[in-house]
Amino acid sequence: MTRLSASRMHHLPQSVKQSAYDRASCGVGILHLGIGAFHRAHQAVYTDDILAEAGGDWAICGVSLRQRTVQEQLDPQDGLYCVVERDGAGDNCRVIGAVTETIFAPGDPAALVARMADPAIRIVSLTVTEKGYCHDPASGQLKLDDPGIVQDLKAPATPSTAIGYLVAGLAARWRGGIAPFTVMSCDNLPHNGRMLAGLVKAYAQELDPSLSDWIEREGAFPSTMVDRIVPATTDEDRTAIRELLDLEDEAVVVCEPFRQWVIEDRFTMGRPAWETAGAQLVEDVAPFEDMKLRLLNGSHSMLAYLGYLAGYETVAETMANPDFEKLVRRYMDEEATPTLALPGGVDIEGYKDQLIERFRNPALKHRTWQIAMDGSQKLPQRLLSVIRQQLKAGGPFEIAALTVAAWMRYVTGQDERGGAIDVRDPLAGRLASLAAETGSTPTALVGSYLGVEEVFGDDLPNAEAFRTAVEASVSHLYEMGARQTVAKHVAS
Ligand code: CS2
Numbered sequence: 001m002t003r004l005s006a007s008r009m010h011h012l013p014q015s016v017k018q019s020a021y022d023r024a025s026c027g028v029g030i031l032h033l034g035i036g037a038f039h040r041a042h043q044a045v046y047t048d049d050i051l052a053e054a055g056g057d058w059a060i061c062g063v064s065l066r067q068r069t070v071q072e073q074l075d076p077q078d079g080l081y082c083v084v085e086r087d088g089a090g091d092n093c094r095v096i097g098a099v100t101e102t103i104f105a106p107g108d109p110a111a112l113v114a115r116m117a118d119p120a121i122r123i124v125s126l127t128v129t130e131k132g133y134c135h136d137p138a139s140g141q142l143k144l145d146d147p148g149i150v151q152d153l154k155a156p157a158t159p160s161t162a163i164g165y166l167v168a169g170l171a172a173r174w175r176g177g178i179a180p181f182t183v184m185s186c187d188n189l190p191h192n193g194r195m196l197a198g199l200v201k202a203y204a205q206e207l208d209p210s211l212s213d214w215i216e217r218e219g220a221f222p223s224t225m226v227d228r229i230v231p232a233t234t235d236e237d238r239t240a241i242r243e244l245l246d247l248e249d250e251a252v253v254v255c256e257p258f259r260q261w262v263i264e265d266r267f268t269m270g271r272p273a274w275e276t277a278g279a280q281l282v283e284d285v286a287p288f289e290d291m292k293l294r295l296l297n298g299s300h301s302m303l304a305y306l307g308y309l310a311g312y313e314t315v316a317e318t319m320a321n322p323d324f325e326k327l328v329r330r331y332m333d334e335e336a337t338p339t340l341a342l343p344g345g346v347d348i349e350g351y352k353d354q355l356i357e358r359f360r361n362p363a364l365k366h367r368t369w370q371i372a373m374d375g376s377q378k379l380p381q382r383l384l385s386v387i388r389q390q391l392k393a394g395g396p397f398e399i400a401a402l403t404v405a406a407w408m409r410y411v412t413g414q415d416e417r418g419g420a421i422d423v424r425d426p427l428a429g430r431l432a433s434l435a436a437e438t439g440s441t442p443t444a445l446v447g448s449y450l451g452v453e454e455v456f457g458d459d460l461p462n463a464e465a466f467r468t469a470v471e472a473s474v475s476h477l478y479e480m481g482a483r484q485t486v487a488k489h490v491a492s
Contacts, residue, residue: 001242001247001248002247002248003076003077003247003248003249003250004077004080004081004082004095004245004247004248004249005076005077005078005080006023006078006080008247009080009095011246011247012095012245012247013244013245013246015093015244016082016093016094016095016244016245017092017093017094017095018094018095018097019048019049019051019052019094019095019096019097020052021051021052021055021097022055023051023059023097023100025055026051026055026056026057026058026059026100027057027059027120028057028059028060028061028100028101028120028121029056029057029058029059029120029121029122029123029272030047030058030059030060030061030121030122030123030124030125030272031060031061031063031115031116031121031123031124031125031181032044032060032061032062032063032124032125032126032127033063033065033124033125033126033127033128033162033165033166034063034064034065034126034127034128034129034132034162035062035063035064035070035074035099035102035127036070036127037230037231037232037233037253037255038127038226038228038230039062039125039127039186040062040081040083040096040099040251040253041083041228041230041253041255041259042127042186042226042228042230042259042261043060043125043127043186043226043261044060044062044096044098044099045083045094045096045098045259045277046259046261046274046277046278046279047059047060047098047272047274047277048096048097048098049276049277049278050272050273050274050276050277051097051098051272053273053276053277054273054276056272057120058098058272059098059099059100059101060098060099060100060101061099061100061101061102061103061115061121062074062079062099062101062102062103063102063103063104063105063112064102064103064104064105065105065106065128065132065160065161065162065165066106067104068104068107070102070251071102071103071104072250073250073251074099074102074251075102076250077249077250077251079097079099079100079101079102080095080096080097080251081095081096081099081249081251081252081253082094082095082096082241082245082249082252082253083096083252083253083255084237084240084241084252084253084254084255085255085256085257086254086255086256086257086361086363086364087256087257087361087363087364088361088362088363091240091244092257093241093244103115105160105165106160109157109158109159109160109165110157110158112165112169113157113158113159113165113168113169113172114172116165116168116169116170116172116173116181117169117172117173117176117178119173119178119179121181122181122182122267122268122269122270122271123181123182123184123267123269123271124166124169124181124182124183124184125183125184125185125186126162126183126184126185126186126187126196127186127187127226128162128187129187129374129377130187130188130189130374130377130378131374131377131426132161132162132187133162133163133187133189133195133196133199134146134148134149134161134162134163134199135195135199136454137376137377137378137379137380137381137454137455138380138453138454138455138456138457139454139457140195140198141198141199141202142163142198142199142202142203144202144206146161148160148161148164149161149163149164149203152164152203153203153206153207156168156171156207163199163200163203164203166183166196166200167200167203167204167207167211169181170200170204170211170215170219171204171207171208171211174211174214174215179218179268179269180214180215180218180219180220180268181268181269182219182220182221182222182266182267182268182269182271183196183197183200183219183220183221184221184222184224184263185221185223185224186224186226187226188226188292188293188297188378188381189381190286190289190290190293190381190385191223191286191289192223192224192289193221193222193223193224193264193266193285194221194223196221197215197219197221200215200219200221201215201216218268219268220266220267220268221266222263222264222265222266222267222285223264223285223286223289224261224262224263224264224285225260225261225262225285225288225289225292226260226261227258227259227260227261227292227296228255228256228258228259228260229255229256229258229358229361229364229366230253230254230255230256231254231255231364231365231366231367231370232367232370233252233253233254234365236365237252237254238250238252254364255364256358256361256364258354258358259278260280260292261274261278261279261280262279262280262282262285262288262289263279263280263281263282263285264281264282264283264284264285265281265282265283282343286341287340287341287342287343288343290339290340290341290385291340291342291343291346291348291351293381293382293385294336294339294340294382294383294385294386295332295336295337295340295351295352295355296355297378297381297382298331298336298382298383298386298400298403299328299331299332299336299355299359300315300359300371300382301371301372301375301378301379301382301383301403301407302327302328302331302383302399302400302402302403302406303315303318303319303324303328303359303368303371304368304369304370304371304372305368305372305375305403305406305407305409305410306318306324306327306402306403306406306482306485306486307324307368307482308368308369308372308410308415308421309406309409309410309415309416309477309481309482310324310416310481310482310483310486311416311483312368313365313367313368313369314364314365314366314367314368315359315364315366315367315368315371316359316360316361316362316364316365316366318368319356319359319360320360321483321486323483323486323487323490324486325356325360326490327399327486327489327490328356328359329352329356330399330489330490331399331400331403332352332355333352334396334399335386335390335395335396335397335398335399335400336386336400337352338390338393338395339385339386339389339390339393339395369422372410372423372424373424373425374424374425374426375407375410375411375425376411376425376426376427376431376452376454376455377425377426379404379407379455380455380457383400383403383404384400384404384455384456384457384460386400387400387401387404387460387466388459388460391463391465391466397466397469398469398473398489399489401466401469401470401473402469402473402485402489404470404473405446405470405473405474405476405477406473406477406482408445408446408449408470408474409474409477409478410423411423411425411427411428411431411432411435411449412431412432412435412445413428413431413432413435416481416482427452427454427455430452431449431452434448434449434452435448442471442472442474442475442478443471445474446467446470446471446474450467450470473485476488
């Protein structure tokens, strides 16, 4: 069947929105590393809005660092794809035109570096997921022994990691007397801008300290908080869009209607007026980040591990069990909220009510398995930060500890019925062998998992109250399973 493309735009059904702007007249100003579903449904949508509103040279060059898939999906479609906003009330479909160029980095690393050195590129943004930063999740420091980093430091002109590309691009500009592009992380990491600045400088320092000084002096790494629930696209989604358009859209993305973007307003060479598309430009993103990471993402991880173990396939299915909904509420109210320095003007009760509604979205098939991925990289900022603060304050953290216990049971790789779990995590191999070596007595399992320093640091293994709570929860999970354990928690 024919693919969606520029020449087919006038054949689309009326219900499909299209922004009326001349794409050819918008030069590329943003290069984005990691053009997955999330970027296409989030930053690209805001950018599409501002291009429609005001034009300008802010179109996006979307880069894939690992797989050619997205390029293969987008190129035959002239970069066009649909974003389908979906909830119980139905679908809203819109074509996004902001991506006008794609690059598959491994195909020609030096060509990507040259593109990054082009003065027209004023912003390089990233959604490369937590593990794409090659950092130690507990300390936030660059892992100089990461195999990708080791290799990139040996051949810095032809890198493979996001950090390697950022520094190679910045170095080329430094040598060419061109101002540095702004580096804008859009991943779910705390103080993502500041942390990424640290990683980039640490790597540059290894190559040339004066390059690192220049980045320190001239560079900008704004932090951002990004929010939109975007499950992986399924074959079912592709079939539905084919029926709607009477065309094939290989790059379609399905997401919830909600979107939020809070950006620290610090750019070296200007930026699109994203505020006209609803983004919030602020001086300090930290309170927004903590609120989102601990309330939304912390709850998400809880629903993912406990929900998966309980046999639920999606977040909405998990939320349909009233005990799980109560547990999420209690975690948010009693454990996470007291640790937050709330951003001014935020109605926190309304925010939490809205989160519950978003998790319940019955039309979105957000798999617990998808969210459960890469837990070793996610737990520190989502849940361990809450636990640390509550330990200090003498406040409650039992539900967060139960989530850590559920993660531990999950990463052993065996579910409640003895079936295998397909654990996706950079530490999966090590976590599975630790479980195999120690057996599954709660004390032994918890003892060996708490020793994984890049997750738990050197403080949490020695926090007696925390260890006891996790051990108790691991015991309950093995004795009575996730559903009963959750029921017991909310009954107490
Ligand atoms: C999720 C996030 O997969 C996950 O870990 O918690 O992708 C979440 O859906 C987004 O951060 C929502 O903004």
